[in-house]
Amino acid sequence: MPTVELNGKPYEVDENGFLAQPLIWNDNVAADLATTEGITAMTDEHWVLVRYIRDYYLKFGIAPMVRKLCKETGNTLTHVYELFPSGPANGACKVAGLPKPTGCV
Amino acid sequence: MTRRARMPDMARRDREPLFRVDPAALPPLSPEPQAPPRPVSPARVASGAEGYDLDGTRVLALPNPTSPEEEDALVRAFLSGLEKLFSRENNWTFLQPLLLSMEHCAHCQTCSEACHVFESSGRAEIYRPTYRSEVFRRLYFEYVKGGGLISAWQHGTVELNWPLVARLAELAYRCNLCRRCAQTCPIGVDNGLIAHEIRKLFSQELGIAPKELHAAGSMLQLKSGSSTGMIPAAVKDNVQFIDEEMTEKTGLAAETPWDVEGADILLIHNAGEVLAWPENPGAFGVILNAAGVSWTMSSDIAGYDSVNYGLWYDDAQLARVALLHAEIARKLNVKKIVIGECGHAHKSLLVVADRLLTGDLRVPRESALTVLRDIVVSGRLRLDPGRNDFPVTLHDPCNMVRLMGVVEPQREILRRVCPQFREMHPHGVDNYCCGGGSGFAIMSGHGFEDWRSDVAGRKKLQQILDAFSDCLSTSIPKYVCAPCSNCKGQIRDLLAHHGAWKQHRILYGGLAELIVNAMADVRPGFIEWEWR
């Protein structure tokens, strides 16, 4: 696993930049990971999405359906892409400290 | 950079790649897309070069031997796998086709012209279908058939060392297994099969396979029930959400029946649909309920995920998952299994595993495309094609067309529900792969996602642009119908990579959605023109 330095702190990530150890995640980690997605400042809108994803992951062990994410956070998919340019799976899930989603998704 | 790599280069000990994709030097696209800027993942920068580089990207986590002894051990393991590949007890499944492809190549290069990867790379030698095959063939003649001076003179030789073995493993994952080249071989030699067999050698003997296919793929499926990691409780929860969505959206009560014994149809979707494209399984539910079909889904382990990644790299995993699928259908006592819009699931369960299922495991298996075709043609649904009055083109998943001959049902549907349906060229059994075939669509890291959009998918992108050349303006929304999850994932990434949604309003999606979008009894606007 490669190590990256974000805001001066070292992180172990997989080859796609997803956190290698999802359990070390906290708000500061999220803000650091966000920089890898071209997000300079995490807004409340970012946090709503990230927290929903994080909670769902802790409950079910996987990322939530994108549609569910949009519906239950009151976002359009387009807006999610505006907030996380590489999309809900590769962007928002990464910031939420999830491992990369698997299977044909 | 050596543009014209030769076979001995595979054994090179320097760390330079044999070829490096230079996006500016690739064959031009028309119209040339303005690719959106992409953040470069710092992980990529940090990962650096380790191991022997083939082409600047990689999909395998290969061992990194540090001493000549460790290298020797790996090469010996490779040779032992090579021998097994040609033995009846270890490889009866594909021995005959493999032998034929080993023995009869005339080195005429007819196949090269059929390969989208070779062409789209700007004709990089390492991607020539025969390059990989010929390296492997030389090893076969030397180490399996006994070699010797006459053999070396007749068949040529190549130096065998760890760098070659490592590069060969990677190179087996630069072929989509679409077998378009095999179609053109005057003798019937199959380079796709050779790539498939090399993958098997590495998986079955050395335990080396892309993690997306093995550890987080077939192994996860055998353990949790799905390569997505969805356990039965999660899939039921998600599908319930989809049912609610569908009811709200269509105005028809949508309910998915679970584990109904004796149902006519056991419908198995690719579980990725549920998570990433829920409108597809949702549309299936709407259609089947509206047509009054007796159907069920299964919440048994693997019963709700039709994927079978073993098809691409490992015979044991292929058989294990196929047996699970058949066993679930047997237990539920359904009349038939119907596979949803997933190409490789079609091929693995209907075609390749056909000769593995015996006795009461021989539950009849059918494509969803024929089931949908029958419903659409029967007139059981009130259809208003006017609702689909936008340009639609069809992508043919290789597994369904060239590799299994399901060509017309999807077209019969589209001709009835899409007034502006137009073909790509070539299409049907002569189609081009989307570039995501054989699992590439779900593989990423080390720049592989760029490789499959810049190189492997390039031909498909051009075909899509050509199909819509008369209507590229953003004022006209356009739809690429891809009745296969893997192809959909690849086409999504391909269109995004080249900015085709923003520049041309080209969206992609499945087939069932187009049917529901045309159903007169459903609220208009089932298809949402939003990027996903």
Add this chain to the structure above:
Amino acid sequence: MTVLVYTAIALGSLVFVIASAARAVLYARSPMHLRWELYPVPHEHPDRVSHGGSYFEQSEWWKQPRERRFRGELAVMVPEVLFLKALREHNPKLWRRSFPFHGGLYLLAGAGAGLLVLAAVSRLAGTAWLDGAAGHVARWTVAGVGAAGLALAVSGALALLHRRMQDPALRAFTTAGDIFNLLFFVMALGTLGAGYAARPPGSADALGIAIGILSWDASVQVPRVLAAGLVATAALAAYIPLTHMSHFIGKYFTYHAIRWDDAPFGDSRKMSVALAASLAQRPTWAAEHMKADGHSTWADVVTTNPTDEAGR
């Protein structure tokens, strides 16, 4: 000298037949493989052949009568065998060289067979008829076919050789053996042609030699160059099935046993027996997840879930 030529021809033919048969038997006896067909499959129903469709396009296909139309296969096989149709379609540049070469070989084989027939008839019915009209027509036809075959095969081989040396894409994959094989054709058939054309007056002609072989008549005079050509050609015939040039056999199997083999398992007793035999084999694959210890059979392996904690 003459007996040497006869022996070479007999041996060459014998090796050709035996080695070809051995190869065919090797392929035919390979275990039943998993399905790996490639469409279009021409024995399908004509409505489906036109677009490359299969019986999977029918709803509940297992309830429909399944037919294999041999006529459909013939419609592909005949133009393929005679005119190398696929090559013409996919690689016309190569076809312009390959077709004369293969066509020449077909003509030569035809002339050889014609000679044998004429010789056999003459042995049985005497040689008098050869001087009649029918005899003249038969002899000239065989001679014409043979000469055309020689000319086409030699020039085709030269053209193939030229292309192989010129085209960098081909050169990169060319082995010494590839060059030798083509040179062997040029040399053997060239000598045969030259020897025949330049044979001194009064020496035996092709038919005379053919009759001579059949009666093992050592008194027949075979001029030296012609003898060398005959021996070389016999050696060539023996050599072909030992190399990848035996693709005339391989191709039968790649088409019929793989590309077009769409037979469903169904109730085939033969397939059940073959599968049972294969499932009883004991694999030795070493990867951990295979759970193949050399004692377990394939049936055990595929019914083992490698993610089970207990394992096997």
